């Protein structure tokens with residue numbers, strides 16, 4: 001998963017998932033028919049009907065709770081409404097299990113039978129299964145119930161989906177029919193159904209990224225407008241390169257076909273979710289037609305694509321819910337710094353190798369990650385590993401006191417750690433080996449259809465030692481499991497660059513601020529200020545967070561206060577920037593009037609450092625490994 005806010009993203013067994021052991025076991029049971037009617041989706045209501053064979057006795061039906069990729073008990077059970085269960089036309093009473101909100105039970109009479117189960121799902125726009133007037137995304141877990149019991153993850157479904165009239169769609173699910181606006185799919189296991197979203201829309205375009213090749217790769221776009229579908233040949237070429245570069249990196253693929261699903265909408269929040277054979281990506285409407293929106297889309301698709309190898313095929317043992325356990329079992333996400341961190345690392349590296357991001361923006365992103373992590377107050381008390389373990393709660397952490405709370409740092413900070421590991425291998429081997437050798441050994445052959453090969457921490461260490469012997473355990477102990485006052489900057493420094501601060505705002509930060517209206521003064525005053533029209537219900541000038549120990553916090557400013565005036569003039573973001581410049585040139589403090597609920601106070605901030613933003617600066621005394629890491633691997637004419 002990844003929230004694509006540029007500088008602070010939030011965001012299973014050698015068991016065959018499809019075709020092998022699972023399918024063989026499942027074939028014995030009668031499939032559950034599931035019909036999802038999304039023709040009313042623009043009103044954000046989905047109607048579901050299932051027919052579930054059930055023996056006599058107590059039947060427990062469960063709504064998927066622990067959602068893969070969300071790493072939390074995020075099954076949206078409060079938006080599951082209108083449940084009716086019946087047998088041969090007679091209603092069957094149901095009761096929620098008082099200690100388990102995602103479970104309902106009913107008593108099936110003697111002789112058993114096939115239950116008719118009907119319910120609706122009523123999501124908000126930010127949900128994974130959601131719609132606008134023009135776009136629809138169906139992830140199946142919010143629109144299904146399944147009978148809990150031994151081997152429930154091997155249950156087979158016969159799915160169908162009704163779309164709004166005239167809409168087109170894309171999905172990795174094999175389609176068996178498409179008539180009268182209803183699509184029918186081949187019988188699918190619970191695991192693969194939950195792993196296979198459908199994207200549909202009134203304005204829809206599919207681009208074949210690898211024509212005539214096997215496996216096939218498709219980019220499906222669903223947009224709020226026809227104009228937003230106008231992707232340039234150059235942008236398409238970058239996504240073709242991405243597919244080639246991933247193949248060159250890992251050496252094998254673990255899917256039959258791959259489908260990049262991408263919503264282009266300003267009303268569905270930017271986000272991404274990984275699957276074996278697809279990724280559910282959400283970009284701004286003008287991601288291909290506006291420069292700053294394209295910068296924000298950045299490496300979202302390459303991140304989610306890398307997850308097909310790192311996260312879906314290779315998965316930490318604690319995150320195998322739905323494969324060795326079922327979707328109701330809690331997960332252990334302690335190894336998210338591998339699952340998300342290595343994915344973020346290679347998502348950005350492949351972004352550079354495929355041209356999705358220029359070398360300058362690749363480095364700018366690293367600078368923003370490094371500076372954000374280095375400036376997080378909470379690193380004084382919470383080790384990185386705890387942000388992984390507690391991710392199931394921290395992903396929903398509020399912005400106020402976020403720096404002190406320390407949110408989920410498994411993508412950003414871990415990217416820096418994996419970069420350092422890569423530079424250590426390159427230095428130790430005189431450039432003959434790199435982390436790419438680890439990726440090939442850990443995530444590569446044999447390839448084929450979707451499969452899950454779980455791993456432990458020790459497997460990561462052993463594979464690294466196979467590439468380049470080193471004290472990898474000590475390396476990760478220090479960076480992951482212990483509190484460290486400074487961010488791990490060794491990779492940037494080994495890579496021939498230095499983290500520096502100037503008054504020039506990075507392009508990625510400017511693009512983010514343009515879209516979010518959230519203004520980042522973290523590295524100067526130590527505050528983040530919300531502008532009008534940004535996310536949430538913030539008023540113009542509201543302070544979203546303060547960094548403890550920096551000048552604003554020292555002067556008594558706290559999150560939730562609102563800046564009313566700067567140096568005697570009504571607050572504006574531009575006025576605050578001017579005040580920072582003026583204070584740098586002079587000796588007077590910056591004077592703010594802040595409103596705290598209904599009380600006003602004046603604070604004086606004795607700060608004269610001006611605007612400060614992170615950048616990487618070349619260190620000519622060392623070889624430029626960052627540039628070497630970003631060099632394409634695939635032959636230039638590879639498709």
Ligand SMILES: [Zn+2]
Nearest residue numbers: 001002340343
């Ligand atoms: Zn991710």
